[in-house]
Amino acid sequence: MKQRVEIVKRILDSNEQLAEQNRKKLDNHQVFAINVMASPGAGKTTFILQTIAKLSQSLRLGVIEGDTAPVTIDADKITAAGMPAVQINTGGDCHLDANMVGLAIDQLDLDEIDLLLIENVGNLICPAGFALGNHANILISSVPEGDDKPYKYPNIYRNIDVLIINKIDLLPYVDFRMDYFREGVEMLNPGLKTFAVSSKTGEGFENWIAWLQEKVVGAQE
Amino acid sequence: MHELAVTESLLAIVVQSAKENRAQKVTDITLSIGALSSIIDDSVQFYWNHISKGTVAEKATLHFNRIPATMLCLDCSTEFTLEDDLIPCPNCDSINLNIIAGEEFQVDSIEIEKEEENNNETKS
Numbered sequence: 001m002k003q004r005v006e007i008v009k010r011i012l013d014s015n016e017q018l019a020e021q022n023r024k025k026l027d028n029h030q031v032f033a034i035n036v037m038a039s040p041g042a043g044k045t046t047f048i049l050q051t052i053a054k055l056s057q058s059l060r061l062g063v064i065e066g067d068t069a070p071v072t073i074d075a076d077k078i079t080a081a082g083m084p085a086v087q088i089n090t091g092g093d094c095h096l097d098a099n100m101v102g103l104a105i106d107q108l109d110l111d112e113i114d115l116l117l118i119e120n121v122g123n124l125i126c127p128a129g130f131a132l133g134n135h136a137n138i139l140i141s142s143v144p145e146g147d148d149k150p151y152k153y154p155n156i157y158r159n160i161d162v163l164i165i166n167k168i169d170l171l172p173y174v175d176f177r178m179d180y181f182r183e184g185v186e187m188l189n190p191g192l193k194t195f196a197v198s199s200k201t202g203e204g205f206e207n208w209i210a211w212l213q214e215k216v217v218g219a220q221e
Numbered sequence: 222m223h224e225l226a227v228t229e230s231l232l233a234i235v236v237q238s239a240k241e242n243r244a245q246k247v248t249d250i251t252l253s254i255g256a257l258s259s260i261i262d263d264s265v266q267f268y269w270n271h272i273s274k275g276t277v278a279e280k281a282t283l284h285f286n287r288i289p290a291t292m293l294c295l296d297c298s299t300e301f302t303l304e305d306d307l308i309p310c311p312n313c314d315s316i317n318l319n320i321i322a323g324e325e326f327q328v329d330s331i332e333i334e335k336e337e338e339n340n341n342e343t344k345s
């Protein structure tokens with residue numbers, strides 16, 4: 001006997017349930033967590049180091065580093081900056097998922113952390129689909145990557161809360177039409193919170209840091 | 222590359238549902254995939270053929286219901302479908318848009334074969 005069974009279930013539902021568990025765990029310890037996504041070379045690690053440098057006096061920070069291969073270059077840089085860091089080696093996978101992040105969270109003493117920065121794998125496609133349980137999704141788009149990224153990778157611009165335009169110190173040397181770029185973003189994610197910065201010089205970081213501090217304090221109230 | 226992870230999740234959902242419905246075999250699976258969800262059909266089918274081996278859903282056919290990205294202009298109410306690139310409203314050039322379809326990413330239904338109900342009833 002043949003029969004049709006209606007299901008109507010989101011394919012990544014089980015990942016989303018795990019993400020929800022991570023979220024609850026973080027909330028129980030009053031930790032505010034951000035998921036930092038970008039393409040390879042957009043400056044994720046430098047951005048995180050600059051953010052750490054500006055916040056380490058006022059907040060207790062922790063970092064989860066996602067990498068596709070078992071190298072510890074990024075995690076070493078973070079540890080050198082004096083932060084508790086856990087490295088996740090995805091074994092070639094192109095994204096972090098809620099299960100991996102859950103295991104990494106368990107290695108951290110959440111009572112000693114106010115802000116958790118999760119550095120996702122460098123990729124503009126895959127990380128967009130996988131919820132981790134963090135409170136804010138941050139996308140870094142850097143000037144040398146070109147102004148057409150929202151048009152080519154619309155999905156990742158949909159599910160973010162903050163857009164960082166990085167490497168603005170290179171604007172004089174690159175054909176990057178800021179208006180064209182921002183119009184693409186506006187079509188996909190109207191009113192998106194956007195900060196233009198240089199992680200190298202520190203330019204533009206005041207507003208980003210103020211935004212982040214406000215969120216972290218909000219999570220503790 | 223994340224199609225493998227996606228296909229594994231899909232298999233888990235299908236096997237669970239087959240069990241709940243006491244299916245002997247799953248023959249067809251229908252999915253709705255929005256154009257903006259960046260999933261490649263061929264790749265999912267490729268992984269499916271491998272990972273479904275030995276399960277109740279081995280050799281099931283995947284049917285992809287592809288849903289185009291559809292935008293609504295909030296200024297002039299024009300509805301339009303994206304062919305390739307992201308574009309402003311073709312009628313009034315506004316960038317004040319809502320995405321109303323194209324982000325779907327779900328299992329809609331499966332077709333199963335099962336024993337006659339009578340047999341099951343006498344057993345229980």
